[in-house]
Amino acid sequence: MSAADRSMTETILAGSDAQTDRQRRARRTFRFRKVRRETLLGWLFVVPALAIYLAFVILPLAITVQYSLYRWDGFNTPVWVGPDNYVNVFTDPDLLNTIFNAFKLIFFFSLIPVTLGLVVASIIRRTATGGLGNVSRTVLFLPQVIPLVAAGIVWKVVLSLTGVANGFLSVIGLDSITRAWLGDFDWALVAVGLIGTWVLLGLCTLLLLTGMTKIDPALYESARIDGAGAVREFLAITLPSLKQEIAVCVTVTVIAALRSFDIVYVATGGGPGLSTMVPGLDIYLLAFQARAVGVASALAVVLIVLILVLIIPIQWLSRENGE
């Protein structure tokens, strides 16, 4: 190669070098622009939802917190009372009682549906395939489709003194324990709780059943080859594989228990006495009937905090174990 050639090559090379550099820079700029445009586009998609979330979730939440620091009848000028409403919530035995009732409902709204849901789901998975499985799934899920208000009215009839529940008890010879279940001080909360169980069992079963279909059938096969029975199979394979689904079930049902309103409102209205009064209903009554918006807001804030305190650890545990 001649010197001229070499120099030309170098020039070309240098030129190509320069060109690549420019191209690279241009590409980077382009990529940068693209990223910026994507971000912008992303925000554009997020903004409507965010605006709605801010307007209908964050803002009311902030206003509720604000209200909780005032004494206000909903119309006249509010009077600043600081933490008085919160003191009221934690010292008034009636208000505390509503919170305790909500915790008792967790047993019926969460513990029973999740436990029973696991059992029912594994039975359906093992035995009821095809048509029967579909039918049982539909029947169990039906309570989720029926409006709670309508369900509450029907349950009220079923649990009345002359209702189907007592008729059934009489037939099987338990005439002595028949009563107006929703009007009985000792049993009204249990009766309301069982309505909750009825509503939420289907939801839990369906969620857990869906989770079960994700489990590799080979695991069950090898377990069977190893001589595992149904119980062992359930404990060793099904349960550990369903941690995420169980966490979702527990989260949803615990929230349903603590914030319960419609079932209680329709079935008992909080009675007899205050034996089935729950925070959700009391907040409504305080705000719209007693016009004590401050106390109602304070109770609402306490309820929100309680729900978060219970739910966050469940979320945290399930995530940690899942990973």
Place this chain on the structure above:
Amino acid sequence: MSLAYSHSRRVLGGLAALALVATACTSSVATPTLVPATPTAAPTAAPTTAPSVAASPTAPDEATYCGTAPVVLNAYFETGFDLPFKLSDEFTKEFPNVTWKISQDQFTNLTNETPRLLASDTPPDLIRLPTMSSLVKDNLLMNLDKYVTAFGWDKWPASLLLQNRVSSTGVRGSGSLYAAGLNYSMTGVFYNKKLAAQIGMTTPPTTVADFEALLAKAKAAGLQPIMQWNASASGGGLAFPLQNLMAAYGPTGPINDWIFDVKGATIDTPANLTAAQHLQQWVTAGYFPSDVNSIEYADSNSRFVKGTGVFTFNGDWENADYDKNAPGNVGFFAFPSATAGGIHGAMSAPLTYGIAAKAKNADCAAFFLNWVATNTTARQIDVTVGGSNPGGPSDLPVPTSAAGSVTNDTLSQGALVTKDSGGMDFIANSTGSIFAQGWTPELQKMVGGKEDAASLLKDVQAEYAKELSQ
């Protein structure tokens, strides 16, 4: 999450309320207990001459108050009750220059909305009112004193206007007039005529002891002595017999003071304790249904109409239902006194309508209220459609209903109560939530054996004090 849920809860609550109201309405229930103002002081059924007031020379001239140009009255009525609609139709028929723009809503919704409606730029000329002390305090209601003199309402029985008077300190029962009643309801004891005859009741009891003897006879005969409701959804219906007993064992004045929130008033008095003890005895004797704590208003009524229960404590807003579904078989008497010849006490309240302080056609609306109380046709509509006494001047005859109807019983017994000045507002109306948070749960506890008569009164008084201090 939490807020979205609190929002949906509110919506659901609304729906539930609607469902409940819808259920209630199927039997034309006034849910009297929830209603902070329905029926009172049943006016007198006195004299006999029947001057057609519309034609009477002293009747106020429509043109003076409504003018001659077309007027549109802006009105808010309560859904489910025909009376105001029928009256407004008749009014337009008589005075064609007045037409109506009628909005309607369930009573509970109206209660929540009233302050905002009254304060709005298009305030109602006429509106069905809940308890009104706070509305007066906020200067939202028109002071009707000028109409009292202009229309001669001051010559009506004073008890008719009492409950709609509010003093400058916000206490009901005295001071300026802020509303008027379309009619005045009457409460007491309805009875199933066949079953009452079966236990040997030929005339209404004249003392509480007489009445209790009848209850015992009914129980012994295997009948349900009293049908009543006491479930939270419709509120403690045992407040009806309780208040009747209170008026039988003590004067009505202090009870009204308590309802009107007069400073220092208490419900925990020796006379009321006696009354509450009697009610407790009725509970333990099994005079109420064993499931009374889960019986709702409509349920109680349909059971009574179908023949379960010799007696039921209720008000004349059920007359139409009884006359339709148990024609000729329902009678009525005012609750007797403790001693023979004592006064007859009864809860009774006006069907209250007010005029916004900023109303554009206040004069015409007031003229309408006066017309309802004095016009012969309007008074007849009041009785036929509303089933209650139209009030008005005591020299106007009370229209009658069909022969054998229970309405005639309630009207004539109402005259007794008026004569005795035994009218009272409802103890359920003393504060916004005394019924839901006080009477209902405490009466339920008494039924459930969780509480005795003394602690019932003590606990309700404590709740009352708490609510007034909030």
